[in-house]
Amino acid sequence: MNISKLGYALLTLLARGEFSGYDLARQMSEPIGFFWTARHSQIYPELAKMEEQGLLVVQRVEQHDRPDKKLYSITETGREALRQWVTEPIGPPVERSELVLKAYAIWQADPEQALRLFREQEAYHAAKLAQYEKEWFELKANTSAGLRVDDPCFADYITLWRGVDFERGYVEWCHWIAEQFERHLQEKKQKDEKDEKV
Amino acid sequence: MNISKLGYALLTLLARGEFSGYDLARQMSEPIGFFWTARHSQIYPELAKMEEQGLLVVQRVEQHDRPDKKLYSITETGREALRQWVTEPIGPPVERSELVLKAYAIWQADPEQALRLFREQEAYHAAKLAQYEKEWFELKANTSAGLRVDDPCFADYITLWRGVDFERGYVEWCHWIAEQFERHLQEKKQKDEKDEKV
DNA sequence: TCACGCATGTAAGAGGTTACATGATTAG
DNA sequence: CTAATCATGTAACCTCTTACATGCGTGA
Numbered sequence: 393m394n395i396s397k398l399g400y401a402l403l404t405l406l407a408r409g410e411f412s413g414y415d416l417a418r419q420m421s422e423p424i425g426f427f428w429t430a431r432h433s434q435i436y437p438e439l440a441k442m443e444e445q446g447l448l449v450v451q452r453v454e455q456h457d458r459p460d461k462k463l464y465s466i467t468e469t470g471r472e473a474l475r476q477w478v479t480e481p482i483g484p485p486v487e488r489s490e491l492v493l494k495a496y497a498i499w500q501a502d503p504e505q506a507l508r509l510f511r512e513q514e515a516y517h518a519a520k521l522a523q524y525e526k527e528w529f530e531l532k533a534n535t536s537a538g539l540r541v542d543d544p545c546f547a548d549y550i551t552l553w554r555g556v557d558f559e560r561g562y563v564e565w566c567h568w569i570a571e572q573f574e575r576h577l578q579e580k581k582q583k584d585e586k587d588e589k590v
Numbered sequence: 591m592n593i594s595k596l597g598y599a600l601l602t603l604l605a606r607g608e609f610s611g612y613d614l615a616r617q618m619s620e621p622i623g624f625f626w627t628a629r630h631s632q633i634y635p636e637l638a639k640m641e642e643q644g645l646l647v648v649q650r651v652e653q654h655d656r657p658d659k660k661l662y663s664i665t666e667t668g669r670e671a672l673r674q675w676v677t678e679p680i681g682p683p684v685e686r687s688e689l690v691l692k693a694y695a696i697w698q699a700d701p702e703q704a705l706r707l708f709r710e711q712e713a714y715h716a717a718k719l720a721q722y723e724k725e726w727f728e729l730k731a732n733t734s735a736g737l738r739v740d741d742p743c744f745a746d747y748i749t750l751w752r753g754v755d756f757e758r759g760y761v762e763w764c765h766w767i768a769e770q771f772e773r774h775l776q777e778k779k780q781k782d783e784k785d786e787k788v
Numbered sequence: 789t790c791a792c793g794c795a796t797g798t799a800a801g802a803g804g805t806t807a808c809a810t811g812a813t814t815a816g
Numbered sequence: 817c818t819a820a821t822c823a824t825g826t827a828a829c830c831t832c833t834t835a836c837a838t839g840c841g842t843g844a
Contacts, residue, residue, distance in 0.1 A: 396831080397688065404695040414795050427690035434832060436797060459795040459840060471698070478695045479703035481710060482688050486804095490595065490680050492625035492752050497602040497676045499745045500669070505677035506739070512679060541704070541774045547697045550767055554690050557759045565752055576739045594803075612823050632804060634825060657812060657823040684832095 393445060395473060398438050401428045403466060403474040406448065408544055412461040413439050426524075426555050439464055447473060491562075495569070503580075507573040514566035521559035528552040591643060593671060596636055599626045601664060601672040604646065606742055610659040611637050624718075624753050637662055645671060689760075693767070701778075705771040712764035719757035726750040 395403075405411060405419055416439075417432035419425055430438075439462075442448045447470035451463045466474070491513055498506055531549055539546040593601075603609060603617055614637075615630040617623055628636075637660075640646045645668035649661045664672070689711055696704055729747055737744040 397691075398831080400695075401691055404691060407695060407698060412795075413797090426685050427687045427694070429684055429686070429832095431833065432796080433798080433834080440797095455794090457841065458793090461795060474695060475698050475700070478692050478699045479707045481707070482692070484714075485688060486627055486686070487624050488627070488684070488686075489625045489752075490683060492749060493595075493599055493602060494676050494680070495752070496625070496745050496749045497598075497605060497672060498748070499740050499742045500605060500673050501676045502673070503739060509677045509679070516682075541701060541770050542697050544697045546770075547694050550696070550763070551690060551694045554687075554693070554759075554763055557763065558756075561752075561755045561759060565748070565755065569748055572739050572744075596803080610823075611825090627804095629805065630824080631806080631826080638825095653822090655813065656821085659823060 393447075393473060395442075395445075395447070395477070396438070397428075398430055398434060399442055399447070400474065400477050401430065402435070402438060402442065403447065403470055403477075406464060406466040407471060407474055410451075410463045410465040412453075412463055414461065416464075426520075426558075427551065442470070446470075498569075503573050503576050507570055507577065510566045510570040510573065514563055514570060517559050517562040517566060521556065521563055524552055524555040524559060528556050591645075591671060593640075593643075593645070593675070594636070595626075596628055596632060597640055597645070598672065598675050599628065600633070600636060600640065601645065601668055601675075604662060604664040605669060605672055608649075608661045608663045610651075610661055612659065614662075624722075624756075625749070640668070644668075696767075701771050701774050705768055705775065708764045708768040708771065712761055712768060715757050715760040715764060719754065719761055722750055722753040722757060726754050 401420065402416060405416055411419070413432060413436045417430070417435050420428060420430045420435065439448065439450075443450050443464070447467060448464045449467055451465070452460060453463050454460050494509070501509075528549070531545065531552065535545055535549070539549060599618065600614060603614055609617070611630060611634045615628070615633050618626060618628045618633065637646065637648075641648050641662070644665060646662045647665055649663070650658060651661050652658050692707070699707075726747070729743065729750060733743055733747070737747060
């Protein structure tokens with residue numbers, strides 16, 4: 393069948409309900425899709441391809457106040473392919489973090505600019521953290537009785553947990569690095585003042 | 591100048607020493623490059639391009655026991671470009687995790703297969719964690735006096751820390767999920783045994 | 789009236805993977 | 817003799833981003 397990762401990502405979403413390409417594009421951009429993203433220009437052709445493969449069926453929905461839309465739903469074939477894929481072994485993950493890459497070169501940087509960058513990044517990740525934490529706490533409150541592993545909410549729970557933990561780690565990390573640059577700048581300032589006196 | 595992310599990744603490595611394309615390819619695959627990866631087929635043309643742009647200079651090194659190699663070193667132009675880039679603001683990061691994507695669809699899975707997947711992933715990330723932790727502890731031991739922000743070891747330290755924290759999070763997460771599937775399977779087994787008696 | 793949200797698409801190009809291609813030396 | 821390591825490259829292909837393209841309805 394040859395289904396791409398994006399294809400599986402779309403099946404993952406469509407296993408939970410019927411959506412249009414537009415809906416899916418929204419879910420696969422900020423903020424929900426923190427573990428997989430795609431633009432509409434990639435999604436629309438992929439949906440068309442998957443419909444041809446019989447993984448999805450499409451239904452045109454006419455709307456009076458808005459443009460018509462194409463509602464996609466997963467077929468039994470699609471669901472079976474997803475079920476197959478979901479527990480298949482994963483190869484070594486391809487990590488790519490521009491921030492960690494910059495961190496590896498940070499010893500070259502102007503300290504004031506470096507401080508600015510990490511303060512900025514701390515704020516960014518703190519905002520993400522707050523957002524995921526809010527959703528996570530809400531989910532926890534609504535399902536205090538405990539979740540079954542075959543409940544979609546269980547999947548929501550673990551996914552959000554990962555997001556929370558991920559962002560929490562970044563916030564602490566950025567904060568500590570920013571502190572080091574602050575200390576460095578203060579020490580330099582004190583030294584400069586001392587030199588002036590002499 | 592128009593330098594790609596890969597270009598900056600290469601400059602980041604070449605700021606620390608002279609390397610051949612082969613050396614760089616090794617550093618940008620497992621295990622060192624956990625925050626940026628590239629294959630040799632992408633690296634060789636990129637190096638050639640960067641040399642033309644005057645960011646690098648190349649030097650042919652003849653070796654008797656092995657094939658000759660091309661040693662690249664960063665130029666002042668290259669170092670300046672790197673210094674510029676390293677504190678430039680970063681756009682929203684593109685996160686892509688196949689495992690978290692699968693986690694979001696895990697409610698569809700066969701519980702036994704899901705258990706296998708997460709046990710497998712726990713082992714994988716535990717191995718990565720052990721490796722990063724070892725390097726991190728060694729670095730800590732060698733630099734007990736504290737590090738200056740302009741020391742490359744400071745960059746090593748924070749990069750490894752991020753890796754350790756990242757992997758630690760995955761290990762705990764996989765472990766907890768595997769436990770949930772184990773409990774689910776045990777409960778099912780008990781129910782099946784009870785049903786048999788009746 | 790102007791921007792924004794809804795809604796769907798195409799095209800060009802950059803970025804990245806897999807496979808093809810060659811060839812020497814060394815360790816098992 | 818066979819596999820692995822060192823060493824450099826190219827070609828085909830897939831994935832992903834950016835930009836182009838259209839058009840309606842609503843609220844400021």
